[in-house]
Amino acid sequence: MDFNFTKEDEAFRAEVRAFIEEKYPDSLKGKVRRDELEREDFLAWHKVLAEKGWVAPSWPEEWGGTDWSVTQRYIWNEENARADTVPLLPFGLSMVGPVIYTFGNEEQKKHYLPRIYNGEDWWCQGYSEPGSGSDLASLRTKAVREGDHYIVNGMKTWTTLAQYADWIFCLVRTDSDAKAQEGISFLLIDMNTPGIEVKPIITLDGSHEVNEVFLTDVKVPVENLIGEENKGWTYAKFLLGHERSGIAGVARSKRNIDRLKEIARSELVDGEQLIRQADFEGKLAQLEIDLTALEFTELRTLASESAGKGPGPESSILKIKGTEIQQRITELTLEAVGYQGMPYQRDLGDNVRPIGPEYAEMSAPTYFNTRKTSIYGGSNEIQRNIIAKMVLGL
Numbered sequence: 001m002d003f004n005f006t007k008e009d010e011a012f013r014a015e016v017r018a019f020i021e022e023k024y025p026d027s028l029k030g031k032v033r034r035d036e037l038e039r040e041d042f043l044a045w046h047k048v049l050a051e052k053g054w055v056a057p058s059w060p061e062e063w064g065g066t067d068w069s070v071t072q073r074y075i076w077n078e079e080n081a082r083a084d085t086v087p088l089l090p091f092g093l094s095m096v097g098p099v100i101y102t103f104g105n106e107e108q109k110k111h112y113l114p115r116i117y118n119g120e121d122w123w124c125q126g127y128s129e130p131g132s133g134s135d136l137a138s139l140r141t142k143a144v145r146e147g148d149h150y151i152v153n154g155m156k157t158w159t160t161l162a163q164y165a166d167w168i169f170c171l172v173r174t175d176s177d178a179k180a181q182e183g184i185s186f187l188l189i190d191m192n193t194p195g196i197e198v199k200p201i202i203t204l205d206g207s208h209e210v211n212e213v214f215l216t217d218v219k220v221p222v223e224n225l226i227g228e229e230n231k232g233w234t235y236a237k238f239l240l241g242h243e244r245s246g247i248a249g250v251a252r253s254k255r256n257i258d259r260l261k262e263i264a265r266s267e268l269v270d271g272e273q274l275i276r277q278a279d280f281e282g283k284l285a286q287l288e289i290d291l292t293a294l295e296f297t298e299l300r301t302l303a304s305e306s307a308g309k310g311p312g313p314e315s316s317i318l319k320i321k322g323t324e325i326q327q328r329i330t331e332l333t334l335e336a337v338g339y340q341g342m343p344y345q346r347d348l349g350d351n352v353r354p355i356g357p358e359y360a361e362m363s364a365p366t367y368f369n370t371r372k373t374s375i376y377g378g379s380n381e382i383q384r385n386i387i388a389k390m391v392l393g394l
């Protein structure tokens, strides 16, 4: 196993870095708060990359993929994290896109894929329901076939950024008599169809990131069914595999640790820099050691992917460790800023300066928001079950 980058890889890195420096939209520079971003902000970088041909590296070349090696994709992620670019939304590019080009028919591919690629359609994910999160196969939203339409009734929840979405991909029950997994279908639904209502859920940090989506007698043309009726569970699981890849977030965690170190250099305890305090220094060192271990685990996965072996259930390890580290960074950041992280400083208005240094301003909301990472994408407890069963054979 060779962990060193080749000359070609380093040349690729230089090309990517120069491109980001030149083309990253000015309108996004300095916008580090996700809740400050409007719909057009999320799409601005997407559209620049679509024009360059770099927005969907892992797609088949026929639909715009770049045929980059896994190392090049790794470098791509690293350079984006380094430049702190707004992450691309996964719902079209890495979730429903791969489902459509793998299981969709020709018409569906021709219609939806270019629109996802160019950022014309915003997608959201309609999987979870109240009572059907970890136990997804128990979902109850029902689709009943009536002539050339399905009539859909039910409710989805935790639907990320549905307030901006043009389309939702939904798991629906089409056969209530079959075994849970065998009565589910995968439907594409236009969010402008009558009968769809989106209600915001405001999270602990005060932001509007997730929603409830109610579907009442929503009429969906049968041509919006992906693959075969009642085979949706197969497509759903395929999509979850894509959702988990890249979830370790090593590159962005590295950048966030650098930011934490800067804070710990600025903060003083009894006249001494916090970063020099043995207790804090020890926690920071442990965090970096764990992140380095995770990085090598990820590189090992990439090396075996390059050798033609899929990541397999081991990707659950990346999800667990990656998200635990993301949470620990926010915990240490909150510890570093101390009482300056206490006031709730959102929406102060234009004329009011936040209390404390700028870096303390978002530490509490970010800490609260990051609690989500061990829940979404399949909770960490569920990932442990997967490791126990599939990796350890318990």
Ligand SMILES: Cc1cc2nc3c(=O)[nH]c(=O)nc-3n(C[C@H](O)[C@H](O)[C@H](O)COP(=O)(O)OP(=O)(O)OC[C@H]3O[C@@H](n4cnc5c(N)ncnc54)[C@H](O)[C@@H]3O)c2cc1C
Binding pocket: 124, 125, 126, 127, 128, 129, 131, 132, 133, 134, 135, 157, 158, 159, 160, 161, 210, 372, 375, 376, 377, 378, 379, 380, 381, 382, 385
């Ligand atoms: C911020 C955020 C964004 C999200 N975005 C979306 C989205 O866009 N679309 C979408 O469809 N969903 C989304 N989700 C939903 C997410 O997939 C679910 O929250 C997740 O699958 C957990 O399901 P649940 O919330 O119903 O919790 P539950 O399944 O009720 O679990 C509750 C607790 O019990 C534990 N648990 C459950 N079963 C087991 C078991 N068998 N063994 C051990 N422990 C277990 C869980 O780990 C968890 O700690 C989002 C969630 C969050 C927090």
